[in-house]
Amino acid sequence: MYEVELKVRAEHDRVRPRLESIGAEPAGTVSQVDTYYDHPVREFGETDEALRVRRETDDEDGEGERAKVTYKGPLVDDGSKTREELETGVGDGDTMAGVLESVGFEPAATVEKRRERFRHGEYTVTLDTVEGLGEFVEVETEAEAIDPAREGAIEVLERLGLDPADGIRTSYLGLLLDGT
Amino acid sequence: MYEVELKVRAEHDRVRPRLESIGAEPAGTVSQVDTYYDHPVREFGETDEALRVRRETDDEDGEGERAKVTYKGPLVDDGSKTREELETGVGDGDTMAGVLESVGFEPAATVEKRRERFRHGEYTVTLDTVEGLGEFVEVETEAEAIDPAREGAIEVLERLGLDPADGIRTSYLGLLLDGT
Numbered sequence: 001m002y003e004v005e006l007k008v009r010a011e012h013d014r015v016r017p018r019l020e021s022i023g024a025e026p027a028g029t030v031s032q033v034d035t036y037y038d039h040p041v042r043e044f045g046e047t048d049e050a051l052r053v054r055r056e057t058d059d060e061d062g063e064g065e066r067a068k069v070t071y072k073g074p075l076v077d078d079g080s081k082t083r084e085e086l087e088t089g090v091g092d093g094d095t096m097a098g099v100l101e102s103v104g105f106e107p108a109a110t111v112e113k114r115r116e117r118f119r120h121g122e123y124t125v126t127l128d129t130v131e132g133l134g135e136f137v138e139v140e141t142e143a144e145a146i147d148p149a150r151e152g153a154i155e156v157l158e159r160l161g162l163d164p165a166d167g168i169r170t171s172y173l174g175l176l177l178d179g180t
Numbered sequence: 181m182y183e184v185e186l187k188v189r190a191e192h193d194r195v196r197p198r199l200e201s202i203g204a205e206p207a208g209t210v211s212q213v214d215t216y217y218d219h220p221v222r223e224f225g226e227t228d229e230a231l232r233v234r235r236e237t238d239d240e241d242g243e244g245e246r247a248k249v250t251y252k253g254p255l256v257d258d259g260s261k262t263r264e265e266l267e268t269g270v271g272d273g274d275t276m277a278g279v280l281e282s283v284g285f286e287p288a289a290t291v292e293k294r295r296e297r298f299r300h301g302e303y304t305v306t307l308d309t310v311e312g313l314g315e316f317v318e319v320e321t322e323a324e325a326i327d328p329a330r331e332g333a334i335e336v337l338e339r340l341g342l343d344p345a346d347g348i349r350t351s352y353l354g355l356l357l358d359g360t
Contacts, residue, residue: 039283041221051283069270071279086278090249091269098266099251103219103231103285 004149005140006157008166012116012127012135018160024118024125029059034111035097036173040104048074048083050173051105055093059114067093069100111172122149123156130172137162184329185320186337188346192296192307192315198340204298204305209239214291215277216353220284228254228263230353231285235273239294247273291352302329303336310352317342 037044037051044050050072057065066089073084090096101107112131117124122143128136139156143149154164170178217224217231224230230252237245246269253264270276281287292311297304306318319336323329334344350358 042284049282051279069276069279071282073282084282086275086282088275088279089271095266095268096249099231099249099268102229102251102253102264102266104222105283 001142001144002146002149003140003142004146004153005138006150006153006164007136007138007168008157008162008164009168010135010137010160010162012129012137015127015137015160015162019118019120019125022120022159024120027117027119027124029114029116030056031059031114032056032112034173035107036109036111037100037105038108040106044108051100053090053093053097053100065093067091067096069096109173109176111176113172120156123153125156125160128172130175133172133175136168136172181322181324182326182329183320183322184326184333185318186330186333186344187316187318187348188337188342188344189348190315190317190340190342192309192317195307195317195340195342199298199300199305202300202339204300207297207299207304209294209296210236211239211294212236212292214353215287216289216291217280217285218288220286224288231280233270233273233277233280245273247271247276249276289353289356291356293352300336303333305336305340308352310355313352313355316348316352 033055035053037053039049039051042049050070052070052072054068054070055065056067057063068087068089070085070087073086075083097107114129116127116129118126123139123141126138126140128138130136137157137160139153139160141149141153157164168175213235215233217233219229219231222229230250232250232252234248234250235245236247237243248267248269250265250267253266255263277287294309296307296309298306302323303319303321306320308316308318310316317337317340319333319340321329321333337344348355
């Protein structure tokens with residue numbers, strides 16, 4: 001399975017009526033706070049790795065924080081953008097952060113966003129509001145074959161009045177570090 | 181609250197009839213596999229720290245592994261044996277181990293044990309079978325005041341026919357590393 005994902009900058013107020021008109025169904029809103037860490041001796045920027053602790057809460061109740069720790073390895077194949085990803089839930093995000101900091105990892109960057117999700121057929125449309133960056137729309141799906149999935153995602157973007165040519169490949173972390 | 185704990189070497193077959201005669205109640209058996217990690221650049225032995233991933237399964241069903249990650253800091257006060265401990269559950273022990281190994285931690289030692297627990301009033305009596313070390317009995321409790329709790333634990337040991345003077349203060353990891 002591949003994860004196919006397209007992301008563009010877009011004002012949410014212009015996208016919402018379109019989401020309604022194509023019959024996309026609201027699928028919940030969460031807030032995510034991602035902390036990325038510097039390694040005590042390795043330069044993650046150079047090795048193309050990342051270590052992250054994510055804390056997520058449902059905006060409906062605001063309770064019951066879920067946390068995860070994730071390691072992202074370097075690209076193993078430049079063409080397919082494939083990288084190793086190791087991720088597991090943790091009972092308490094603050095404690096996990098404390099463990100990492102105790103053994104020499106330092107918080108390097110934080111990405112905070114509010115994610116409002118909608119379902120549209122096989123696709124998830126997410127309205128992301130990212131602190132310090134602004135508003136984005138992501139269209140994603142999982143598929144066995146990349147090409148038809150990407151074509152479908154492009155069609156969803158177009159039906160929302162968005163231009164697939166505006167697609168951004170850089171992660172939110174990357175955009176924040178670039179200062180754009 | 182303090183955790184008061186006494187540990188002695190003892191053959192379990194000699195202790196079990198005594199446990200029954202004093203009315204101690206079986207409280208379940210678990211298997212624990214603890215992996216301790218070397219830091220990529222710090223000498224944990226010198227800094228008196230430890231990083232551990234514990235995987236625990238109930239022996240009754242053998243299913244549903246629970247895993248935890250734990251950081252133990254150096255002693256902050258030599259008299260009271262107090263050290264910082266940060267511990268949180270993780271969804272999957274193998275993935276947590278994979279994250280740590282990916283960022284440069286190497287498995288340094290493994291402690292495997294079977295722990296058969298009994299309750300006796302405020303005390304927990306544990307029959308530990310430690311791979312490579314043999315059989316031990318631990319008596320422990322949590323208390324606001326250390327001295328009466330320790331006296332009570334000594335009394336439990338004596339009622340089990342064990343000699344508190346045989347008390348071992350070294351951890352199982354320490355015993356394994358010492359080769360005793």
